[in-house]
Amino acid sequence: xxxxxxxxxxxxxxxxxxxxxxxxxxxxxxxxxxxxxxxxxxxxxxxxxxxxxxxxxxxxxxxxxxxxxxxxxxxxxxxxxxxxxxxxxxxxxxxxxxxxxxxxxxxxxxxxxxxxxxxxxxxxxxxxxxxxxxxxxxxxxxxxxxxxxxxxxxxxxxxxxxxxxxxxxxxxxxxxxxxxxxxxxxxxxxxxxxxxxxxxxxxxxxxxxxxxxxxxxxxxxxxxxxxxxxxxxxxxxxxxxxxxxxxxxxxxxxxxxxxxxxxxxxxxxxxxxxxxxxxxxxxxxxxxxxxxxxxxxxxxxxxxxxxxxxxxxxxxxxxxxxxxxxxxxxxxxxxxxxxxxxxxxxxxxxxxxxxxxxxxxxxxxx
Numbered sequence: 349x350x351x352x353x354x355x356x357x358x359x360x361x362x363x364x365x366x367x368x369x370x371x372x373x374x375x376x377x378x379x380x381x382x383x384x385x386x387x388x389x390x391x392x393x394x395x396x397x398x399x400x401x402x403x404x405x406x407x408x409x410x411x412x413x414x415x416x417x418x419x420x421x422x423x424x425x426x427x428x429x430x431x432x433x434x435x436x437x438x439x440x441x442x443x444x445x446x447x448x449x450x451x452x453x454x455x456x457x458x459x460x461x462x463x464x465x466x467x468x469x470x471x472x473x474x475x476x477x478x479x480x481x482x483x484x485x486x487x488x489x490x491x492x493x494x495x496x497x498x499x500x501x502x503x504x505x506x507x508x509x510x511x512x513x514x515x516x517x518x519x520x521x522x523x524x525x526x527x528x529x530x531x532x533x534x535x536x537x538x539x540x541x542x543x544x545x546x547x548x549x550x551x552x553x554x555x556x557x558x559x560x561x562x563x564x565x566x567x568x569x570x571x572x573x574x575x576x577x578x579x580x581x582x583x584x585x586x587x588x589x590x591x592x593x594x595x596x597x598x599x600x601x602x603x604x605x606x607x608x609x610x611x612x613x614x615x616x617x618x619x620x621x622x623x624x625x626x627x628x629x630x631x632x633x634x635x636x637x638x639x640x641x642x643x644x645x646x647x648x649x650x651x652x653x654x655x656x657x658x659x660x661x662x663x664x665x666x667x668x669x670x671x672x673x674x675x676x677x678x679x680x681x682x683x684x685x686x687x688x689x690x691x692x693x694x695x696x697x698x699x700x701x702x703x704x705x706x707x708x709x710x711x712x713x714x
Contacts, residue, residue: 394414519666630654
């Protein structure tokens with residue numbers, strides 16, 4: 349005889365309630381937004397080139413992938429933000445963030461550091477009406493590293509006394525001297541940017557190689573590099589003290605690029621270079637400049653130790669670029685990432701069928 353001491357009660361499973369249509373879509377959209385936000389923050393982000401400051405290395409209408417992996421992604425300074433936005437909500441002028449909470453910035457490890465010659469995306473440092481991580485994105489080439497002594501002589505960049513290798517597609521301003529009338533097609537076919545006709549010729553932006561080719565043409569009398577002379581003064585050039593530093597875009601420096609942990613003397617001569625850094629970028633409380641002297645906590649300061657690294661950036665279109673020559677250094681915590689790939693390129697002036705620059709698709713950025 350079989351005796352059962354206990355018997356498991358039969359279990360009845362309540363069937364799961366099927367998600368409604370709206371909930372399923374809501375969950376899918378939420379997952380997609382979270383995934384896209386993480387990818388955009390930690391790996392790659394898409395950017396477009398809006399201005400000609402990097403021509404001809406990068407063209408207006410180029411669409412880029414910028415790697416956050418190279419230098420390491422930054423932790424958000426402004427966490428209260430609508431996902432997948434930058435400064436405003438799409439298609440409006442409504443701010444997409446609140447600066448009620450501002451966190452310290454940290455950078456996760458990357459697999460490289462910023463190198464001389466890298467094409468770098470960064471937040472525009474002088475823009476004070478947005479938090480640092482939401483300032484307008486700029487793209488330039490790094491020509492000066494922390495600790496470098498940088499100068500420009502006759503439009504050639506020098507670091508620590510050595511000439512920097514110029515980008516292959518670097519452009520500058522030239523004067524074409526000719527009696528012939530040159531139409532737009534002449535310039536378009538040669539990918540030359542016409543600035544304006546002048547008496548006896550044309551002012552253009554082009555590369556040194558292209559300028560040499562133009563000079564070989566029978567109807568071109570001369571091609572002259574439009575380089576500022578050392579005696580010419582541009583008051584707008586950094587540090588905007590022409591009475592002490594009579595510099596211009598082609599003759600500049602030398603100046604020291606700040607490096608984390610390095611201490612410099614603060615004098616009336618050096619303070620103009622580092623005033624923005626000390627007052628704005630290094631989060632020093634109770635720091636001010638009075639009568640050409642630096643005060644911290646109401647004490648006269650004669651030396652200062654930098655809290656982070658800084659970089660010097662320039663556009664490859666050297667005579668049509670608002671860059672470090674005009675507004676100074678880029679702090680390390682403003683670096684967004686390295687431009688690595690052109691995935692699409694569109695010419696707004698091209699016809700419908702010819703608007704895509706097929707030869708630029710999936711080109712690596714050098």
